[in-house]
Amino acid sequence: MATVSRLTMPPPAVAVDLAVLTVRERSLHVLVVERAKPPYRGRFALPGGFLEDGEDLDQAAHRELAEETGLDAARLHIHQLHSYGAPGRDPRGRVVSVCYVALMPDLPLPVAGGDARAAHWIPVSDLPGTPKKLAFDHHRLLADAVEHARETLSHTTVATAFCPPEFTIGRLRDVYEIVWGTRLDPANFHRKVTGVPDFLIPTGGKSAGTGGRPAALYRAGPATRLHPAILREHTA
Amino acid sequence: MATVSRLTMPPPAVAVDLAVLTVRERSLHVLVVERAKPPYRGRFALPGGFLEDGEDLDQAAHRELAEETGLDAARLHIHQLHSYGAPGRDPRGRVVSVCYVALMPDLPLPVAGGDARAAHWIPVSDLPGTPKKLAFDHHRLLADAVEHARETLSHTTVATAFCPPEFTIGRLRDVYEIVWGTRLDPANFHRKVTGVPDFLIPTGGKSAGTGGRPAALYRAGPATRLHPAILREHTA
């Protein structure tokens, strides 16, 4: 029965979209591209594209990320999040989108041209208020991605994905504070993150002049889970 | 470019598959159906089917669950988990499957016939050892679903989805012990779950004779999150 209807209906297209997040200028930003063609011509959209032949979903996500940003996607933290298939979510026809979240440090974007379309960082905080800045239902995809990132920070080590290869504990704390929109006690945060085995590996270096005592530099260690979690709510 | 290749390749079909889990006979079970047609004819598979026209993914999951089990899916805990699109995962051609997890109490299954195919509960513990009892890559889907269920128990209230409308704290503890494969201290568990606001609502009733002191009956309250979590590992 399902097979019959599959043969008699126009089959849905499968797309892969990416919510690429970074922390810059003290706020969470998302990577968007300006659409060159209808529908939603000229509007911002999450980067993405249709699944190609012989390609797994994860491969498609990596390919799209490389095409849109010119970055080596293999080194980024990228994870499948959710699929969206509401009828009418794409005016061209039936499209099921598999959404991926990617977290990356604040790197310069390649200029538009070649494979890469014009890509921009826009602050996520601008979005909740503004009415439908993004094409399709990408507003919803982004909201889900941000919420997932927020929750994931507390019990995993992915916050380091927002940081450059070497960073201070203060920069790591900035990530938590900016993504969560809260303030964390510097002393307790320091004690917490340095107490998790294999989370932060000291490199021996010291940070340069930032108007305070130089901080020790760390790189991300092999740990992926935080036990116990770093709590976001003070209400326990 | 993505659009071009989409027009020149056979478009993938989109399917929805369900890992329906329950706790019965002191082990975690999954609902499987016997395949009536090739491929994998006669083998067990997770219930599922192709997305129909004008249907959202969640709707398709609910429809499939109702068709396969005859149950009112609206009252069950059902949640999208992950999508799978590896080339070759279905010998008939390109199929992208969106997998859902459903948790339900141990209810009688409708007999085969009508829309419903022959459905069976099989214990999940039988699967890791046995080589490829399930059709397609449903082994992987099931493993991911079970792992998700295990992790979700610790920080949400979904364990009550495995219980009948009224249950004792001992039955709830059974759920945790069976799904996690561990033993939990009855006294500490009781103190923990009764201390979470809006998790368990006393109904005033008492359990019948089970060879011990009658236990108070509860129903699931409106709480969805557990703060702090119920820990599965004793290693902190």
Add this chain to the structure above:
DNA sequence: TAAATAGTGTCTCTCAGACATTATCTT
């Protein structure tokens, strides 16, 4: 010098784990 950031020490409160004790049923 003041201001800013890094890092350590300490106190308290919450809570998980261990386990003793009491309560109430079935056999």
Add this chain to the structure above:
DNA sequence: AAGATAATGTCTGAGAGACACTATTTA
């Protein structure tokens, strides 16, 4: 009675939050 399960009480250790205090830089 004995055994089983339910529920409460108590102690201890781990850890989060609050915050005082020291250390080391820039302006």
